[in-house]
Amino acid sequence: MESKTIFQKLVDRELPSSVVWEDDSVFAFHDISKQAPVHVLIVPKKVIPRIAQASEQDALLLGQLLLTAQKVARQLGLEETGYRIVINNGADGGETVPHLHLHLLGGRPLSWPPVKNSSITSGLETSQ
Numbered sequence: 001m002e003s004k005t006i007f008q009k010l011v012d013r014e015l016p017s018s019v020v021w022e023d024d025s026v027f028a029f030h031d032i033s034k035q036a037p038v039h040v041l042i043v044p045k046k047v048i049p050r051i052a053q054a055s056e057q058d059a060l061l062l063g064q065l066l067l068t069a070q071k072v073a074r075q076l077g078l079e080e081t082g083y084r085i086v087i088n089n090g091a092d093g094g095e096t097v098p099h100l101h102l103h104l105l106g107g108r109p110l111s112w113p114p115v116k117n118s119s120i121t122s123g124l125e126t127s128q
């Protein structure tokens with residue numbers, strides 16, 4: 001049997017976390033290394049490694065994740081000021097934990113695009 005992801009251990013309460021939401025399908029907790037005043041991770045209890053591995057059967061669960069982000073944002077006072085929901089997928093996406101999760105970020109203005117233009121085009125230049 002494959003070893004548990006860190007997020008499975010948090011869901012199973014084998015490791016401590018600061019929980020902000022839990023129901024039968026979804027678990028949400030504050031990120032240990034926050035990138036904004038509010039930085040919450042929202043994970044499905046079912047282990048899907050990343051969005052690329054989700055299937056049609058996960059459609060309801062994927063919707064529940066987004067609606068949980070909406071609820072937690074309201075709960076933490078972000079509704080008026082706004083927030084961002086992010087999913088990192090794979091190496092270039094910045095994924096470090098192979099257990100699908102949404103980042104909910106808010107409490108300060110977030111820049112867009114998330115990287116400088118020169119970083120964006122340097123990837124394109126090498127492929128032309």
Ligand code: 5GP
Binds near residue numbers: 033041094095097
């Ligand atoms: P990723 O880079 O995979 O999109 O995001 C993983 C996130 O998990 C990171 O923001 C990281 O700070 C967070 N993280 C990793 N380990 C732990 C942990 O043990 N507890 C909590 N609360 N967050 C964690």
